[in-house]
Amino acid sequence: MxxxxxxxxxxxxxxxxxxxxxxxxIFQVDELLNGLEPSDFIIVAARPSMGKTAxxxxxxxxxxxxxxxxxxxxxxxxxxxxxxxxxxVAQVSHNQMVRNMLDSSGKxxxxxxxxxxxxxxxxxxxxxxxxxxxxxxxxxxxxxxxxIIDYLQLMTGERTEGRxxxxxxxxxxxxxxxxxxxIPIVALCQLNRECERRDDTMPRMxxxxxxxxxxxxxxxIILLHRPAYYTMQATHDVTDDDAEARIxxxxxxxxxxxxxxxAFMSEFVSFVDINEEEF
Numbered sequence: 447m448x449x450x451x452x453x454x455x456x457x458x459x460x461x462x463x464x465x466x467x468x469x470x471x472i473f474q475v476d477e478l479l480n481g482l483e484p485s486d487f488i489i490v491a492a493r494p495s496m497g498k499t500a501x502x503x504x505x506x507x508x509x510x511x512x513x514x515x516x517x518x519x520x521x522x523x524x525x526x527x528x529x530x531x532x533x534x535v536a537q538v539s540h541n542q543m544v545r546n547m548l549d550s551s552g553k554x555x556x557x558x559x560x561x562x563x564x565x566x567x568x569x570x571x572x573x574x575x576x577x578x579x580x581x582x583x584x585x586x587x588x589x590x591x592x593x594i595i596d597y598l599q600l601m602t603g604e605r606t607e608g609r610x611x612x613x614x615x616x617x618x619x620x621x622x623x624x625x626x627x628x629i630p631i632v633a634l635c636q637l638n639r640e641c642e643r644r645d646d647t648m649p650r651m652x653x654x655x656x657x658x659x660x661x662x663x664x665x666x667i668i669l670l671h672r673p674a675y676y677t678m679q680a681t682h683d684v685t686d687d688d689a690e691a692r693i694x695x696x697x698x699x700x701x702x703x704x705x706x707x708x709a710f711m712s713e714f715v716s717f718v719d720i721n722e723e724e725f
Contacts, residue, residue, distance in 0.1 A: 469481050474704075501670060518581065521597060617664075670691065672692075
């Protein structure tokens with residue numbers, strides 16, 4: 447225990463020297479969040495087909511340039527996730543790539559992407575039915591600097607008092623792990639259907655399944671939104687705005703919130719920063 451008055455002069459000297467966290471690859475998001483900081487529990491939530499896994503892949507690729515990243519994929523196999531990351535880095539059509547239909551320039555880009563990713567410190571675990579205790583053991587074993595989980599509702603709880611309590615327990619366990627290991631943990635989450643019943647389809651924190659505990663435990667909550675997806679579902683037409691995407695920083699315990707405009711390139715399975723600056 448420390449007396450507040452004894453530490454204040456030293457604390458004031460640190461103002462303006464706060465180290466930036468791990469970058470996500472989207473400049474304005476990193477500006478709002480100050481990157482992914484140690485002890486942060488970050489929720490990335492969206493409805494299906496909004497690009498949660500693609501966004502998590504972009505974060506993993508960017509972060510693993512320098513930091514050791516552990517990606518726990520409960521929804522997608524190691525092979526499928528690796529394919530997506532190659533297409534992302536190469537900026538080639540994922541569909542054409544896996545069918546071996548790329549032209550010569552595409553194949554060169556694919557080869558360069560493979561060489562580049564081999565230099566990244568990225569670990570992928572596709573163990574199904576992962577529990578928080580198993581996750582804790584893997585963190586102790588591999589000592590990652592960033593953990594990404596795709597996605598929280600596919601994890602298995604240790605108790606069986608009902609699904610809501612199970613998710614609440616897992617959420618609390620993940621938050622405690624960020625503090626225990628002093629690392630950020632990013633957990634992807636599904637939103638319920640409420641946003642699809644609203645005219646603007648804009649997601650809100652209250653759309654989180656088992657929202658109360660997730661909202662309370664998370665230090666930062668990011669919501670993904672692709673307006674044109676709903677237009678396309680209604681009209682079956684691809685519009686000029688099909689790539690438009692919004693990364694909504696809906697909660698930021700230690701900083702500002704806001705909406706960041708970017709582009710989602712579904713062909714390349716990637717989110718693209720439309721801001722030229724660097725983090």
